[in-house]
Amino acid sequence: MKPKTQQQMMSREPLEYYLSLAYSVTLDPDPEGGYVAQIRDLPGCFTQGETLEETMANIQEARELWIETAYEMGDAIPLPNNAIEYSxxxxxxxxxxxxxxxxxxxxxxxxxxxxxxxxxxxxxxx
Incomplete structure (x- = not known):
């Protein structure tokens, strides 16, 4: 991976901006029990839990860690996909x-x- 230039890293929003974005969560029952959650807009951001509450808390923590890590590495952080209309x-x-x-x-x-x-x-x- 190519290192980011200082200008590329400075031209983006502050970390707090990305942490405040609302991403859609996909939640599925796990065949072995509990639930699996994923944020498709953030590749590789997924977790699991025994209860809905635990799973949702875990995915929010995973989201924050994903964004913080990408930010520190100077990687692009995808914005939430809000183009889809929901019924x-x-x-x-x-x-x-x-x-x-x-x-x-x-x-x-x-x-x-x-x-x-x-x-x-x-x-x-x-």
Whole structure:
């Protein structure tokens, strides 16, 4: 790899700018248990965890380390791909037991299952 010139390294945004960017996370159940998370905009940035909360915390830590390392090495840091338009709908397959647990929690909070899951996901990424 070719070393970056001082001018190339100085012409980019401060590290805090890159750390503040919101990247999409791909989250998949692991066949052996737990979950696998990946940020496709940052090649090689992935992690796993036993619970959704642990996996989301781990991917945020992996994102920060990926960006900090690339920044220190003078490598280009890809910006999030926001060109795709999303409908706000997707199909999610999950274990029956998780579906039951989520439905019970939603009922306890007197909200729809959709509203409850949206709330949980929103809290986990903020």
């Amino acid at each position: 706000g709908k997707f199909l999610l397959r999950m274990p029956k037991s998780l579906h039951r647990d989520l439905a019970q929690k939603a009922e306890l909070e007197a909200v729809s299952l959709n509203q409850y899951i949206s709330s949980v996901l929103s809290r986990s990424i903020s």
